[in-house]
Amino acid sequence: MFDIQPPHTKIKPLVLIVRLAFIFAASSVTFAHGQTSIEAAKADPLPAKVTNAATQVAATAKNSDTKPLLSSQRAPLTYCDDTPSDVLKPFPAGSTSASANIVKGAVNDTLILKGNACVVRDTVKMQGDTVLYRYNDEQVSATGNAIIRTSTGDEISGPSVSYNLSTETGQAAPADFKIGSTGGHGKAESLNIISSRRAIMQNAFYTTCRADDPDWYIKNQTLLVDQDTDSASGSGSVFVFKGVPMFASPYIQFPLGNQRQSGLLTPTIGYSTDSGADLAIPYYFNLAPNYDATLTPGILTKRGFKLGAQYGYLTNSSAGSFYSDLLFDDKVAKRNTNQWLTNNPGATKLGGGNISNTNRWYWRAQHQTSGTFADGVWVASVDSQRASDNAYFDDFNAPGVDTSSRILTSEYALKYSRNNWQVTLREKTNQTLQNPNGTVAAPYDFEPQLTLTGSERFGNWVASLESESTRFKHPDPVNYAQGWRHFAYPSLRYEYRTQAGFITPKIGVHATQYNLSSLPNSAANTYSKDANRLLPIASLDAGLVFERNSSWLGRASTQTFEPRAYYLYTPYKNQSNIWNFDSAAGDFDLNRIYGENDFTGRDRVSNANQVTIGATSRWIAQDTGEELFQLTAAQRYYITPQKVTLTGGSTDESSRKSDILASASGQITRQFWVSAFGQYNIDNKELLKTDLSLRWQPAPKKVLNIGYLNNSVLIPETKSIYASGQWPLKLISKRLYGVARFNYDIKNKQIADAFVGLEYVKDCWVVRLVGERTITSDSNAKNGVYLQLELKGLGALGTDPKDVISSGVAGYEAMKFEDADEIEDEVKAVAESKPLSQ
Secondary structure, three states: OOOOOOOOOOOOOOOOOOOOOOOOOOOEOOOOOOOOOOHHHHHOOOOOOOOOOOOOOOEEOOOOOOOOOOOOOOOOOOOOOOHHHHHHOOOOOOOOEEEEOEEEEOOOEEEEEEEOOOOOOEEEEEEEEEEEEOOOOEEEEEEEEEEEOOOOOEEEEEEEEEEEOOEEEEEOOEEEEEOOOOOOOEEEEEEEEOOHHHHHHHHEEEEEOOOOOOOOOEEEEEEEEOOOEEEEEEEEEEEEHHHHEEEEEEEEEEEEOOOOOEEOOEEEEEEEEEOEEEEEEOOEEEEOOOOEEEEEEEEOOOOEEEEEEEEEEEEEOOEEEEEEEEEOOOHHHHHHHHHHHHHHHOOOHHHOOOOOOEEEEEEEEEEEEEEEEEEHHHHHEEEEEEEEOOOOOHHOOOOOOOOOEEEEEEEEEEEEOOOOOOEEEEEEEEEEOOOOOOOOOOOEEEEEEEEEEEEEOOOOOOOOOOOOEEEEEOOOOOOOOOOEEEEEEEEEEEEEEEEEEEEEEEEEEEEEEEEEEEOOOHHOOOOOOOOOEEEEEEEEEEEOOOEEEEEEOOOEEEEEEEEEEEEEEEOOOOOOOOOOOOOOEEEOOOOHHHHHHHOOOOOOOOEEEEEEEEEEEEEEEEOOEEEEEEEEEEEEEOOOOOOOOOOOOOOOOOEEOOEEEEEEEEEEOOEEEEEEEEEOOOOEEEEEEEEEEEEEEEEEOOOEEEEEEOOOOOOOOOEEEEEEEEEOOOOOOEEEEEEEEEEEEOOEEEEEEEEEEEEEEOOOEEEEEEEEEEEEEOOOEEEEEEEEEEEEOOEEOOOOOHHHHHOOOOOOOOOOHHHHHHHHHHHHHHHHHOOOOO
């Protein structure tokens, strides 16, 4: 069994209803462009009068909203499409009309249409060299160029096609068929319409490729097309790609639309150096319209069997999901553990506690529900996750998990919001995935945390409040303090804004109270269990906006010049007796330089008597309002030096100026974009931070990026250079595109991460192949391979590498089936422009 993920398409109804309720009341023979009145023939059973218009037959037919599945890539209907539309106008909706060069008919017997014969009912057309209608059993048969087609392009065609208007069954042998909405089509030795929405075929194949010799197809002994389930199922099926049978199955099911259905999904295939080949075959359970599940058994050739599970649900007031992966008895981990135990007699588990159980697993559960209460909205949420061991994400990946931080956070929260106010009660716990060197600092858990935030506006005056009470708990109570921290920051500001500028004075009080239950013995004499801090904060933020008409790269724009001054005053208070739960030195950037605190968290508040001066200039497109380019620079001037530090830190009280911060971003030519940030130290005349990236994108799916990162503020210093891109490889093939990224760590003289890949596109398939190399936390290299074959109208086989590529290549655009059409047009245009060879 093999089921392929559904595309977002929907097949049209399978059944054609063509009913002739009345026929000629008398035998007649006409020729070339004859016409008869049905009502007149009923009243007077004599030969119909011949006129110079196309022969037509009209009658009331059964109402039906279904249409037949129709066939392959035949040219437009030459007979029916030639019928003048104004000839059909006299007949109301639901009527059936017919035209032919010659019409023969008898009362209650048979109607014969010969030569360019066509039967039309509403948007459905049936044609043939000869069309017969038997009155008694309502059988309609077309022979010679027989085709049934709907206005949406669905078709059944063959040497002969018959259809019974009463039983809604029909046959064609052999038959071509086409599904207009999906582009899927194929051939069958015989085709039987077995009900209004189902058809079964013998010795049939299906493809979405346009070529007469398709690159891929599915060959079936029997093929059932079912409109009710929006799917097709075959027996004795073989999938053939480029003439090579790729796999065979006694049963196969694939979608023809976007309806969910239980069954096997496309397998995923991958490879990595430490796990070997990775094969997984998911099975999808369509349990109900609002919830479903997927079970994914698989194997890692070097490690063993694995089992994944995913469950999701959605109701009017809630939504949630559950994801898990389990690897049974990891052979690689077991071998490494046994080796370590051999080298360390008397030990009971792998050193550092990295792996203590060779059953490896990860799970994540998410839930959110909401409701209303007293004109407000409440939301309860759960986001919980855990991994079996510290090294899990060194070996495996999981969707939506940032494994670089090595912290798995679980949060349980209840929020209530009303107007501009929000109160939140939450508990946050963490699992720290320690690296082999034991250098990952475990964060505090919140057990619990209560916050109240909000603001009220009175004209230009805005009163705000930030408040929080948190109980901090650490997994190492011997070396870390435990207890409560209470915080409140009420403030009042006045906002005056015009098109020419703004001014915002603000005052507030930063109040903090600690109630600690324990302190480390080594810190008992340094820190206070009941420390408190009360700090007034005052600031004045002002800016001007100057504008002038300008242009950027020949595009009419408005250039602005926006000088800004920010004054901040916070008195100094010695905070060395306050335990630090969550404060750290904040990144000194263009956002924080206008901020009130140089530290993150609540435990340290920097003193300030300082002015920040900066300016920004922008070029804004006059037609769209788009920002085309911007330049920003800012510097802080200290009237009094900063004295507050983190534990063990120091300050430079001799400096009265901060480093200069500057940035630039936007389009520098029609094909080049730049983004740059720098932090320059005036005293040492040194560029401490550099973040520079340049993108060249001359056309869609043509992009090259280069970048340089340097941060000497961090300890240890980081320095790296990277390059990435997507580019057509036309020297090899016009359909082939290359993607790549290389990130080189200059300080450690090694490749930090890299990948190289190829994308090849045709009208009905796209293949992607990507090889990736990453460095794990234990400084080992891990190599992986992603291979995906995407089939138009069916889904994708293999592991999707698009997320890996898009996160590493700025400006990347995934290849689509429509791109093949553009390539074909380009090839055709080039061919037509070349002179004929002599």
